[in-house]
Amino acid sequence: MSQSNVILPPAMLGMLGGGQLGRFFVIAAHEMGYKVTVLDPDKNSPAGKIADVHICAKYDDAAALKQMAETCHAVTTEFENVPASTLESLANSVPVHPSGKSVAIAQHRVSEKNFLKNAGLPVAPYAVIDTKADLPDDSSEIYPAILKVARFGYDGKGQARVANLSEAKRAFAEFSQEECVLEKMLKLDYEVSVVLARDANGHVATFPTAENSHLNGILDVSIVPARGSDAVNHQAQKLAISVAEKLEYTGVLGVEFFVCDGELLVNEIAPRPHNSGHYTLDACITNQFEQQVRVMTGLPLGSSRQHSPAVMVNLLGDIWPDNALTGEQGEPDWQIAYDNAQLKMHLYGKHEARLGRKMGHFTVLNASRDEAIKQAMQVRSELNIGN
Ligand SMILES: Nc1ncnc2c1ncn2[C@@H]1O[C@H](COP(=O)(O)OP(=O)(O)O)[C@@H](O)[C@H]1O
Numbered sequence: 001m002s003q004s005n006v007i008l009p010p011a012m013l014g015m016l017g018g019g020q021l022g023r024f025f026v027i028a029a030h031e032m033g034y035k036v037t038v039l040d041p042d043k044n045s046p047a048g049k050i051a052d053v054h055i056c057a058k059y060d061d062a063a064a065l066k067q068m069a070e071t072c073h074a075v076t077t078e079f080e081n082v083p084a085s086t087l088e089s090l091a092n093s094v095p096v097h098p099s100g101k102s103v104a105i106a107q108h109r110v111s112e113k114n115f116l117k118n119a120g121l122p123v124a125p126y127a128v129i130d131t132k133a134d135l136p137d138d139s140s141e142i143y144p145a146i147l148k149v150a151r152f153g154y155d156g157k158g159q160a161r162v163a164n165l166s167e168a169k170r171a172f173a174e175f176s177q178e179e180c181v182l183e184k185m186l187k188l189d190y191e192v193s194v195v196l197a198r199d200a201n202g203h204v205a206t207f208p209t210a211e212n213s214h215l216n217g218i219l220d221v222s223i224v225p226a227r228g229s230d231a232v233n234h235q236a237q238k239l240a241i242s243v244a245e246k247l248e249y250t251g252v253l254g255v256e257f258f259v260c261d262g263e264l265l266v267n268e269i270a271p272r273p274h275n276s277g278h279y280t281l282d283a284c285i286t287n288q289f290e291q292q293v294r295v296m297t298g299l300p301l302g303s304s305r306q307h308s309p310a311v312m313v314n315l316l317g318d319i320w321p322d323n324a325l326t327g328e329q330g331e332p333d334w335q336i337a338y339d340n341a342q343l344k345m346h347l348y349g350k351h352e353a354r355l356g357r358k359m360g361h362f363t364v365l366n367a368s369r370d371e372a373i374k375q376a377m378q379v380r381s382e383l384n385i386g387n
């Protein structure tokens with residue numbers, strides 16, 4: 001029986017941001033029978049191209065926000081740098097999940113770290129750097145450390161590894177003395193993440209803990225379920241739920257963790273579906289984008305059960321060859337990937353391949369996790385990833 005405050009198809013849903021996360025959202029919403037309006041300033045945005053309506057404007061454009069408020073029954077975001085004020089102003093006329101308040105915390109590394117610490121969650125030792133004078137001197141145990149700009153950093157951008165005060169000063173100057181977090185460089189056993197959905201009634205559905213490896217600060221491979229101990233996998237789930245509850249979060253949330261000496265530390269949180277949750281598209285009863293639709297429309301959460309072990313590999317622009325003669329961009333040898341019958345390909349339809357740009361991913365499914373790893377790593381290497 002439908003409930004009065006539930007938004008049912010074919011209602012129009014609003015998405016702030018037109019990247020690949022938005023594109024998967026549009027696909028999920030369309031399959032469920034909804035229509036989608038995407039707001040993104042890029043006329044070639046992957047989600048904008050397949051949306052019912054693409055408003056090509058900035059995220060603070062008053063006319064664009066008015067159009068969204070008037071035509072959409074609920075609004076969500078895929079882009080954590082949407083101004084929190086945009087979410088708040090939309091929330092005056094239409095349900096918005098996640099709230100501007102939780103996005104504001106996640107989009108600023110200082111408020112994010114302070115929130116986690118004050119909530120009693122374990123984090124790496126850090127210092128807030130407002131001015132040069134805040135940089136700890138060489139006697140500090142924080143070095144070697146990583147200086148991270150507080151705003152707009154992603155995929156390892158806006159980060160510098162520093163061994164001492166003089167290197168930290170140089171990096172801070174290079175970041176135009178913008179507010180930063182200086183974080184102790186940890187020796188990681190490995191990294192994991194948990195993606196979850198939390199609805200307005202406080203119900204939570206977590207996806208299994210993913211084991212992630214990075215290349216140049218960018219996610220490279222996710223193995224799910226993670227190979228670490230059950231205790232670590234379970235503790236990651238508990239901590240992720242605790243983050244969501246303390247944030248009073250509604251929507252899909254990604255929580256990244258470091259595992260150090262067998263202990264978990266929260267690295268960062270993403271107020272949206274997460275790259276390490278892309279395997280859910282092929283390996284779970286409900287994928288992370290359908291959960292996003294379900295939360296914003298007031299539908300009950302779907303089952304997040306994983307029905308097959310999965311290994312996801314990111315496809316970055318680095319593997320798109322340049323033709324030395326014509327100067328035109330070629331394509332990776334897709335035949336290699338499609339020869340594998342257990343492989344699910346997802347290309348995002350981006351116009352131009354650039355170094356470090358996420359162009360697509362594939363997921364290999366197999367009843368045996370070890371076999372999935374073997375096959376995924378073989379295709380990965382044949383596509384020249386990481387070479
Ligand atoms: N304090 C740290 N110690 C060791 N490795 C780190 C640390 N901070 C970041 N890294 C590495 O860099 C990656 C990207 O950093 P992260 O803070 O998650 O930024 P981004 O927003 O770019 O994902 C991490 O997943 C991890 O591999």
Ligand SMILES: [Mg+2]
Pocket residue numbers: 256268
């Ligand atoms: Mg990260």
